[in-house]
Amino acid sequence: MSFVKEFNLLPLAGLVKYSLAASAADASESLAKGTLSLSDFARLISPAAAELLEPLCRRSQQLTQQRFGKVIRLFAPLYLSNECINNCKYCGFSRDNPILRVTLSVEEARREARSLMAHGFRNILLVSGEHPKFVSSGYLAECVRALHEEVPSVSLEVGPMEAEEYRPIVQAGADGLVVYQETYARSVYADMHTAGPKRNFEWRMETPERAYAAGFRRLGIGALFGLSDWRFEALSVAAHADYLLRHCWKAQLTISLPRLRPCAGEFQPLTRMNDRELVQLVCAFRLMFPDVGLVLSTREPAKLRDGLVLLGITLMSAGSHTEPGGYTGAGREKLHHTERGRIVELGASEWASAGPDVHATGQFDIADDRSPQEVAELIRKLGYEPVWKDWDAALVRVEE
Numbered sequence: 458m459s460f461v462k463e464f465n466l467l468p469l470a471g472l473v474k475y476s477l478a479a480s481a482a483d484a485s486e487s488l489a490k491g492t493l494s495l496s497d498f499a500r501l502i503s504p505a506a507a508e509l510l511e512p513l514c515r516r517s518q519q520l521t522q523q524r525f526g527k528v529i530r531l532f533a534p535l536y537l538s539n540e541c542i543n544n545c546k547y548c549g550f551s552r553d554n555p556i557l558r559v560t561l562s563v564e565e566a567r568r569e570a571r572s573l574m575a576h577g578f579r580n581i582l583l584v585s586g587e588h589p590k591f592v593s594s595g596y597l598a599e600c601v602r603a604l605h606e607e608v609p610s611v612s613l614e615v616g617p618m619e620a621e622e623y624r625p626i627v628q629a630g631a632d633g634l635v636v637y638q639e640t641y642a643r644s645v646y647a648d649m650h651t652a653g654p655k656r657n658f659e660w661r662m663e664t665p666e667r668a669y670a671a672g673f674r675r676l677g678i679g680a681l682f683g684l685s686d687w688r689f690e691a692l693s694v695a696a697h698a699d700y701l702l703r704h705c706w707k708a709q710l711t712i713s714l715p716r717l718r719p720c721a722g723e724f725q726p727l728t729r730m731n732d733r734e735l736v737q738l739v740c741a742f743r744l745m746f747p748d749v750g751l752v753l754s755t756r757e758p759a760k761l762r763d764g765l766v767l768l769g770i771t772l773m774s775a776g777s778h779t780e781p782g783g784y785t786g787a788g789r790e791k792l793h794h795t796e797r798g799r800i801v802e803l804g805a806s807e808w809a810s811a812g813p814d815v816h817a818t819g820q821f822d823i824a825d826d827r828s829p830q831e832v833a834e835l836i837r838k839l840g841y842e843p844v845w846k847d848w849d850a851a852l853v854r855v856e857e
């Protein structure tokens with residue numbers, strides 16, 4: 458049975474109500490348990506549990522140090538393309554946004570990767586919009602093959618594909634696939650995704666299972682907080698993680714907790730999750746899933762990220778750019794607009810008005826603009842070790 462079938466049977470609305478009605482005593486009881494159910498998780502993200510934030514943080518910190526050591530793994534996103542055939546109301550790359558677009562060549566991607574390696578990164582996440590014409594499975598496999606010659610760990614966050622399309626990418630050396638459901642609320646999902654294949658809610662939800670079948674060893678999931686009620690989203694992510702841990706148990710699992718950031722199109726979040734609630738959620742995920750990696754991106758401001766290093770996060774991006782060519786300026790001379798899948802070159806007046814610093818448009822504005830070295834230094838100051846390498850092919854061979 459796929460997760461979609463399980464998801465359809467879940468009493469999620471009831472669990473949200475249960476969470477809202479939980480008492481401090483209920484939350485304390487769940488906090489003291491060794492193994493948690495989805496109902497316990499609902500209690501830990503309750504308004505009542507917000508009053509227990511200190512003990513929740515202590516337990517989360519203790520569990521994280523016990524399972525992962527005092528270590529924060531660092532990674533960097535490398536945007537390959539901002540072409541997209543979907544319209545997602547909250548995303549700057551949406552098809553109908555009149556932004557500057559580019560798809561990097563394999564060599565340009567290699568240049569970007571080398572720049573990241575010079576900063577220390579050995580764990581790179583290749584990101585792109587969804588556009589089969591510009592970002593095909595073959596193109597992605599070529600990029601992975603070229604980068605994996607030098608970068609030990611290459612993962613992807615790209616448009617969902619069939620398992621057969623993923624296989625050549627895995628064979629080329631990719632080890633992880635990240636796909637956020639964005640929102641688990643069907644009606645909100647339908648409203649947010651107005652055009653393109655992404656409208657298919659269930660196809661997207663089954664993506665981690667197809668990725669696992671194709672051989673990916675690391676799977677990443679998450680919701681984009683700001684589209685629907687955060688407790689509903691968190692419970693759905695927890696149920697999804699629980700399913701994947703049971704059915705895709707050979708893969709390592711990570712959960713990301715992105716909150717919506719400003720982007721082209723000026724979309725405003727529909728719901729709010731404040732900083733304290735984000736901290737509470739990180740701790741609740743840690744208690745529910747002691748061995749799952751928790752990921753925090755540069756969407757969050759420096760001060761909050763620094764605090765979360767101590768509380769349960771295990772993987773962070775640093776020094777990120779969300780536009781293709783952002784690290785080296787690669788692809789600048791190919792910038793264009795795209796209309797109905799056709800490239801429209803920039804006219805001389807557009808180049809002139811764009812100014813000398815013209816570059817492809819980013820997906821969203823980042824909130825922590827410190828350099829990778831500054832982030833690594835801060836991690837050290839907090840008594841943790843920054844680790845640049847997430848995966849070693851040699852270890853895989855020994856395990857096999």
Ligand code: SF4
Pocket residue numbers: 541542543544545548549550551552585586587655
């Ligand atoms: S969220 Fe992804 S699929 Fe949607 S417009 Fe942005 S890049 Fe395209």
